[in-house]
Every structure is written in structure tokens, then in C-alpha cells.
Amino acid sequence: MxxxxxxxxxxxxxxxxxxxxxxxxxxxxxxxxxxxxxxxxxxxxxxxxxxxxxxxxxxxxxxxxxxxxxxxxxxxxxxxxxxxxxxxxxxxxxxxxxxxxxxxxxxxxxxxxxxxxxxxxxxxxxxxxxxxxxxxxxxxxxxxxxxxxxxxxxxxxxxxxxxxxxxxxxxxxxxxxxxxxxxxxxxxxxxxxxxxxxxxxxxxxxxxxxxxxxxxxxxxxxxxxELKKQIAGECITIGIDNFEEKAPEIIPLLKKFAFMREVNQDGDHLRLYVDDGAKAISEVLELLGKQEITLKNITLSAPSLDDVFLRKTGRSLRDLNAKEGKEK
Missing domain, CATH: 3.40.50.300 (P-loop containing nucleotide triphosphate hydrolases)
Structure with missing residues (x-):
């Protein structure tokens, strides 16, 4: 020691x-x-x-x-x-x-x-x-x-x-x-x-x-x-209207994409872990349009420690902190 x-x-x-x-x-x-x-x-x-x-x-x-x-x-x-x-x-x-x-x-x-x-x-x-x-x-x-x-x-x-x-x-x-x-x-x-x-x-x-x-x-x-490398590729975060109703409909379709590594639900958003973020965004937007799902917001980023926490616990540490701040 x-x-x-x-x-x-x-x-x-x-x-x-x-x-x-x-x-x-x-x-x-x-x-x-x-x-x-x-x-x-x-x-x-x-x-x-x-x-x-x-x-x-x-x-x-x-x-x-x-x-x-x-x-x-x-x-x-x-x-x-x-x-x-x-x-x-x-x-x-x-x-x-x-x-x-x-x-x-x-x-x-x-x-x-x-x-x-x-x-x-x-x-x-x-x-x-x-x-x-x-x-x-x-x-x-x-x-x-x-x-x-x-x-x-x-x-x-x-x-x-x-x-x-x-x-x-x-x-x-x-x-x-x-x-x-x-x-x-x-x-x-x-x-x-x-x-x-x-x-x-x-x-x-x-x-x-x-x-x-x-x-x-x-x-x-x-x-x-090392922790962030556990989450391969890039992360697309999307928010959609009528999330609770539309998410179960769209998640199986998103998982069919060849570039899609993982799809996680994070509160009222979806996190998509993909190989090629720029190409993936284009195809995700096209799919949402075909399904007549209204997009509220979309971001592309490298995996973060919050992505690691979400994968390990099923919850977002960033959202937990924000919630605690509002309760105070």
C-alpha cells in the first residue's frame, strides 16, 4: 500500500x-x-x-x-x-x-x-x-x-x-x-x-x-x-412533442438504423448513441418527418460523464442536480 x-x-x-x-x-x-x-x-x-x-x-x-x-x-x-x-x-x-x-x-x-x-x-x-x-x-x-x-x-x-x-x-x-x-x-x-x-x-x-x-x-x-470511451461514437439528444405517447412508437424504428448503437430514454428526451453523428441526424430527422412527429430540440455531442451515469443507473445525474436545485 x-x-x-x-x-x-x-x-x-x-x-x-x-x-x-x-x-x-x-x-x-x-x-x-x-x-x-x-x-x-x-x-x-x-x-x-x-x-x-x-x-x-x-x-x-x-x-x-x-x-x-x-x-x-x-x-x-x-x-x-x-x-x-x-x-x-x-x-x-x-x-x-x-x-x-x-x-x-x-x-x-x-x-x-x-x-x-x-x-x-x-x-x-x-x-x-x-x-x-x-x-x-x-x-x-x-x-x-x-x-x-x-x-x-x-x-x-x-x-x-x-x-x-x-x-x-x-x-x-x-x-x-x-x-x-x-x-x-x-x-x-x-x-x-x-x-x-x-x-x-x-x-x-x-x-x-x-x-x-x-x-x-x-x-x-x-x-x-476511460469512462467516456465506454459510450462509443457520438450522442444525439432529441426532444419531441407528446413524448410519452410518441416515444414507444419511435424507439423501435430508431433501433433499426445500422448506425445506431444504443437508444436510452432520459426523462422527456431520447439519447441516441451513433457512429456518424452528422449522417445520423439527417436520417433521424427524415424518420421523424415520415412519422409526423414534431421535433422540439436536437443536439449532437461527444459522450459525457452524464452519459456514463445514465447507462449505469438509468438516470441522468445532470437532471437529478437540476431537480434538487428547483426543490431548494
Whole structure:
């Protein structure tokens, strides 16, 4: 396990409920290599945060094994904590204090003397570009500035692994892109990063390796490119009028095309995986016209991580995220 800084074997964690046990984590196996950015991708409630809390010693598993930096998280939690940094979704800053004061306090909590904590704080301020606001009260920070300070706090003890739970949730696109740059910079400095996310573009842009979890189980694992290659060809997405009535009629006809690899239903749209997208669109449009089916929209794209998620689970992660956003 020298090169594998996180190892999980048949990990399980169930929670009681009136309807029976909720299998939050149901037999998960994972390996994270030293120096990589590992992405744990899935919808809210899939089990991502439960796994993260076990790895950071905040929760004890029911069964299975979990090792971080070669240490058993269940048997050696104190040693594990000295090797990790953890940034939760809510963060952990003291808002009435300045950013620099927060960093120095964090260092002192790890046992550093004031001089060592101050030196490390100044190092992180330079590394994460915090100098413009490090001496301001945290209450005055923007969401992106506060999140960068959260990451700096997680790095004070020079961790072997930095765990980030939904690091960019709630940030606007500019601040998300800025934090992505900081995360990549940390990797270049030699930090292994384990992050959870339900943002497809984030996982694709940042991660060297991805595991997709759904209902407590790993449904796919690999590099972003390896996962997308599982969905061969190109993807045509079509929306039609009277979808529920017309889809059962049109799907068997679409499957007869020689270029058609796969047809999936995604909410009120169809996703068609084809060999030659430009030629396929022309023939699909001709078929819809013959069947007198009204087209609402059509797009052609390369396969995405959402296509992988749809194939593995029968649901679109992008649509699940959009639905959750509306419900909030």
C-alpha cells in the first residue's frame, strides 16, 4: 500500500429507519494513488459524504476495512488525523477573526508553536493567493475567498491526503474556476486530493481518476476518458412533442438504423448513441418527418460523464442536480 494512500475494502455503513436499514454505503472498494486528484462522483444521498466521514474518522463503519496513509481508520484514528486535511461542505472558519488568525490558530491546534504556525500560515497565504484579504475579518469575505481559506486550513498540517467535500458548492462560475486552479496547484505541490462532487464538469476537468457511486455502491470507475470511451461514437439528444405517447412508437424504428448503437430514454428526451453523428441526424430527422412527429430540440455531442451515469443507473445525474436545485 506504499503508492496507494487510500484503500477501502468491502466498506459498509447502514443507518436505522422506520422503513428498515438505509444502506448508505453497501460494499464499497476503492484505491487512491499517491499524488492524484481522485473524484467521488454521485448525486446527493448516494453515499459520498458517508464514505468521506469514515475516511476522516468522523464516523465508524459497520464492517469492512479503510486505510489512509497505511493506517487503519478504525483502529488508529488519532494517527490518521495527523496525516489528513479535511474541508467539509460548511467549512470551519472563525468569522470574527482574520484569515491569517484562523490559519495560525489551526496550526496551534495541531501542536505548532506560534512561530511555526505563523510561518506555515504565510506559506499558505502565498500558495493559495490569499494575500489580498488574509488580514481582513472573515465576515467580509466573498464565498470564493472563504472557500479558499477553508482549503488553506485543511493544509496547515501538511497532510498526506486532503479531503474536500463538495469544495465548490454554492460558488459562482468565476470562483469555481479560481478554486479549480488552486486545487491543481496543490496537486503540483505533491498533495493527494480526494474530493466529492456532483458537478460533472468539475469531475471531468479536475480528476485523474473517478469513481461513480449510486445508492451506496460503486457503479463505474476509471479515468474520465476511460469512462467516456465506454459510450462509443457520438450522442444525439432529441426532444419531441407528446413524448410519452410518441416515444414507444419511435424507439423501435430508431433501433433499426445500422448506425445506431444504443437508444436510452432520459426523462422527456431520447439519447441516441451513433457512429456518424452528422449522417445520423439527417436520417433521424427524415424518420421523424415520415412519422409526423414534431421535433422540439436536437443536439449532437461527444459522450459525457452524464452519459456514463445514465447507462449505469438509468438516470441522468445532470437532471437529478437540476431537480434538487428547483426543490431548494
Amino acid at each position: 506504499e503508492k496507494q494512500v487510500v484503500v477501502i475494502q468491502d466498506l459498509k455503513k447502514y443507518f436505522p429507519s422506520k422503513q428498515g436499514p438505509v444502506k448508505a454505503v453497501d460494499g464499497v472498494d476503492l484505491r487512491v494513488e499517491s499524488g492524484e486528484i481522485f473524484g467521488f462522483l454521485g448525486p446527493n444521498g448516494a453515499g459520498k459524504t458517508t464514505v468521506l466521514r469514515i475516511l476522516t474518522t468522523l464516523l465508524v463503519q459497520d464492517s469492512g476495512d479503510a486505510f489512509v496513509a497505511g493506517l487503519d481508520v478504525k483502529k488508529e484514528p488519532n494517527k490518521v488525523r495527523s496525516h489528513i486535511g479535511y474541508v467539509s461542505q460548511s467549512g470551519g472558519v472563525d468569522r470574527p477573526a482574520t484569515g491569517k488568525e484562523n490559519l495560525i490558530l489551526q496550526g496551534q491546534l495541531y501542536g505548532m508553536n506560534t512561530a511555526a504556525a505563523t510561518a506555515r500560515a504565510e506559506e499558505l497565504i502565498r500558495l493559495l493567493d490569499l494575500s489580498e484579504f488574509a488580514d481582513r475579518i472573515v465576515n467580509t469575505y466573498s464565498g470564493g475567498q472563504r472557500r479558499r481559506l477553508d482549503v488553506a486550513l485543511g493544509l496547515m498540517n501538511r497532510p498526506t491526503v486532503l479531503f474536500l467535500d463538495e469544495p465548490t458548492i454554492g460558488l459562482d462560475p468565476q470562483n469555481r474556476a479560481n478554486l479549480w486552479e488552486q486545487i491543481k496547484k496543490l496537486q503540483q505541490e505533491g498533495t493527494t486530493i480526494f474530493l466529492t462532487t456532483h458537478y460533472l464538469d468539475e469531475a471531468d476537468a479536475l480528476c485523474d481518476h473517478i469513481a461513480i457511486i449510486d445508492n451506496g455502491r460503486i457503479v463505474a470507475e476509471g479515468t474520465p476518458e
